[in-house]
Amino acid sequence: MQLSRRNLVGFALASPLATLPAFSFSAVHASTPATLATKLSPDEALALLKKGNAAFQADAPLNPLIDTRRRAEIAQSQSPVAAILSCADSRVPPEILFGRGLGELFVVRNAGNVADVAAVGSLEYSVAMLGAPLIVVMGHERCGAVASALTVVDEAREYPGSIGTMLEPILPAVVASRSQSGAPLVNATAGHAQRTAARLTRDLSPILAQAVSAGRLKVVGAVYDLDTGAVKFLEGV
Numbered sequence: 709m710q711l712s713r714r715n716l717v718g719f720a721l722a723s724p725l726a727t728l729p730a731f732s733f734s735a736v737h738a739s740t741p742a743t744l745a746t747k748l749s750p751d752e753a754l755a756l757l758k759k760g761n762a763a764f765q766a767d768a769p770l771n772p773l774i775d776t777r778r779r780a781e782i783a784q785s786q787s788p789v790a791a792i793l794s795c796a797d798s799r800v801p802p803e804i805l806f807g808r809g810l811g812e813l814f815v816v817r818n819a820g821n822v823a824d825v826a827a828v829g830s831l832e833y834s835v836a837m838l839g840a841p842l843i844v845v846m847g848h849e850r851c852g853a854v855a856s857a858l859t860v861v862d863e864a865r866e867y868p869g870s871i872g873t874m875l876e877p878i879l880p881a882v883v884a885s886r887s888q889s890g891a892p893l894v895n896a897t898a899g900h901a902q903r904t905a906a907r908l909t910r911d912l913s914p915i916l917a918q919a920v921s922a923g924r925l926k927v928v929g930a931v932y933d934l935d936t937g938a939v940k941f942l943e944g945v
């Protein structure tokens with residue numbers, strides 16, 4: 709992420725304002741330099757990701773822009789087409805799964821795709837300061853973090869260091885999976901991604917909620933299939 713002096717000043721101003729009830733997303737968005745804002749609509753950005761993922765599944769990569777010319781194009785600014793909150797798992801690299809190149813995805817990763825303070829702030833930055841029209845919260849098959857969260861609920865297992873604290877936001881989806889038919893890990897993974905996507909605009913971020921209300925932003929949940937390479941987008945967010 710490029711942090712110019714102008715962006716840093718804007719970001720410093722935007723953060724405290726976000727806590728005020730009368731906060732205006734449009735005021736912050738209007739301060740985004742025009743050259744930084746992608747012109748894609750939320751649906752166009754989603755279509756771009758689906759197209760790239762289809763090519764990835766078919767072993768027919770789209771030749772994403774990662775060369776010297778592209779580096780020069782974006783050296784001074786960025787206008788990502790989407791922000792992705794995904795797991796840190798080494799098998800789930802968003803740029804590759806979606807066939808995108810340099811400067812196209814604003815990627816936030818941690819184990820279990822958890823919307824902690826740093827993740828929410830980063831997503832807000834991508835939308836309010838960079839004009840990203842789409843956020844994808846992406847879980848994945850056989851996620852170790854979600855599997856660990858299952859053992860916290862089922863076995864009262866404790867994890868060392870900060871791991872247990874990190875897992876806490878996953879626990880509600882694990883508990884909910886207990887009343888659903890099917891494999892708990894599969895249900896909890898999808899439920900956690902869907903719940904996190906919904907919470908981003910319901911509880912966690914007035915900035916993102918306002919952008920969705922204004923039609924500037926779409927937030928969707930998704931689950932990546934390790935076997936097929938397919939990203940399944942979830943409904944009902």
Ligand SMILES: [Zn+2]
Pocket residue numbers: 795796797819820821848850851852853854
């Ligand atoms: Zn994972």
